[in-house]
Amino acid sequence: MNPRRKRQQHGSRSRTGCRTCRARRVKCDETPGKCGNCTSTGRPCEGYEVYRLPLPGGPKTKRGGGPPLTPAAASRFRWVVTSDERRCFAFFCDRTIRDAVAFYDSARWPRMVLDMANTDPAVCHAVIALGAAHQETVFGGMQSQLALTAQRTSWHWVATEQLARAFGLLRRRNPHDPQLREVMVLCCLLFVLTSLIRRDYDSVIRHLRSGLRIVKELEARISPTLVAVFRHLETQAIHFGLGDHLHEPNYMRLPANLWPPTQPIDQSPDALEPLHHGVLHFMLRGWGSSAEIIAAHYEALHAEQTALLSKVTQTQASFAGVRAMHYRTLSFKEQRGADITELLLQTHSLGLRTCLLKNDPARLEPFTPEYAALVTMAERVITKFPEKPSLLDFTVRWRALQALRSWPHNEGAFDSLVVSTVLWERFQIELKVRVATDLRSLLGSDVGPEEFDTMVNRQVEDQLRFITGNEDRELAQAGAYLSHAIDSDHSMKSWTCVGRLLNLKA
Structure with a gap:
């Protein structure tokens, strides 16, 4: 009988062994530091994975679920x-x-990452x-990560x-390696995306600034x-205060119309990036x-x-013409991308017209129908x-929050749940x-401070119940998470x- 087959039948492979033994599919004696199985055969022991070691005083935590392995993706490693x-x-x-890959079928940068991951260990990790x-x-759910006790x-x-x-691996890399810079850029991109998913914004800023x-x-x-890709991330992360690295600081030099009639519609992310x-x-x-x-x-x-509003208006008109001409010939994914581009241009138009009004209710009130639209x-x-990814009138605001939370997703630096939680707190x-302003104008100074605060809180509760229909419990928990995150994450x-x-709040 084949000795290897015999070993597989009669010996159980350790799941808490060192990385070298697990990769070789042999039983590890789990000697602390470096296992005896590796040292006795002259192999380098790569140590133990901490998350696999048993917890002291109790059983191991249950492992999360996972998808089936894809043979093509899982069999191309050179180590x-x-x-x-x-x-x-x-x-x-x-x-x-x-x-x-967002809303257009362009997987150029993921293909570059995969090619490099199969030749460079740092990119692979x-x-x-x-x-x-x-x-x-x-598998854990984006919503569950907003809990303080996640x-x-x-x-x-x-x-x-x-x-x-x-x-x-990057620290030990030869500084004269001709591939070092491209490897570092790819790693910075992957580090940024990983930190965004984990909502570690200090790390996001550090890696994005380096890239x-x-x-x-x-x-x-x-x-x-x-x-x-980095231009796009710089635009999305503009509220992080990173400054202009790859964009033209004087954006007034942009052409009047950033969407020529001959521009292919699937190139909208790159073509409109300077305008965004x-x-x-x-x-x-x-x-x-x-x-x-x-x-x-x-x-x-x-x-x-x-000047900016003029550029947005002309680009809107040109894009609408090209969209109407080619929409039916686009793939379903590209149609959604075109719809989002149209939505983004409309958002820019409305945002430009209201950003200097500083929450003046009288001047902002006429824009409420446009916000609703x-x-x-x-x-x-x-x-x-198929998978589900501020306004003046509070009912319209609540609709916007519901729409945002109905599709939990990350798009670059935008996290729909963090954004909706910030908006809910502001709401x-x-x-x-x-409510306090209306009550004070109605009652004057005849009511004491404590009684007035009680009346305000009761009115706010009643109005929230009317607007939200008691569907705000999840947002209340998310609000506690946000307060904790702001206190612990200085960059926020x-x-x-x-x-x-x-x-x-102040």
Whole structure:
């Protein structure tokens, strides 16, 4: 009988053994530090995976579920890997790539990552870390991660260990290696995506800033695909305060119409990126400035606002013509992408026209029907997804929050649940301010402070019950998570939306 077959029949393979023995599929004697099985045969022992070791005083935690392995994805390694690594790599190939290529069938950067992952161990470990983190989110649920007592699955520790291995390999890399810069850019991208999924925003900023710096220094020698990906991430993360690395600082130099009639519709993400960046940059300036600053510089701000609005309007008209001509010939995924591009342009138009009004109810009131139409358009786009991914009128706001939470998803630096939680906190604060203002104007100063606060709180509860229909319990738990996250994650306090929320609370 074949000795190897005999060993498989009569010996059970250890699941807590060292990485080398597990990759060789032999039983490990589990000697602390380095196992005797490896040292006695002259092999390097790669140590033990901490998340596999039994917990002191109790049984091991139950492992999270996982998808079946894809043979094509799990059999191309040029070095030994464990079953967990194969599974997470397969998950990245089968699920993460599908979710990461956004709304157009362009998988250029994932293909680059896969090609490099099969030749470079650092990129491979970074890919496995992203697959593990994404796997934890999918099987644990994005909603459950907003709880303060969220229990970590084994996939969390797989991702942590794989990140550490990737970091270690990069530190030991020869600085004269001609592939080093491209490997570092790819790893930075994977680290950013992993940190976004895990909502570790300090790490997001650190890795994104490093990647942007490398791309800016070596843009001519880096793949245009990677440059485009980092441009997109820079735009999405503009509220992190990273500054302009890859975009033209003077966005007023942009052409009047960024969508020529001959532009293919599936190129909208790259073609409109400069416009998105310019509009978001201007809107953040408007939202972050006080009414006094806006009044003092209104003439210059209004000129920029008019110029940008003109570019958005002309681009809208041109895109609408091309969309109407080619919409029926697009794939279903590309049709959704075109719908989202149309929604984004409409959002830019409305945001530009209101960002300098500083929450003035009288001046913002006429825009409420447009906000309602915008939410209706968003709801229509969301219904096209088989898997489900501030406004003046509070009923319209609640519809927007429901639409946002009905499709939990990450799109680059945007996390739908974090955004909806921030908006929910602002929703409650502004509703309370409005109720207090109305009651004070009605009752004057005849009511004492404690009695007045009780009346305000009762009115707010009644109005929330009427608006939400008692469907706000989950959001209340998410609000507790947000307060904890702001206290523990220092970078969140620098976000424009969080800063405005803290100012409102103050």
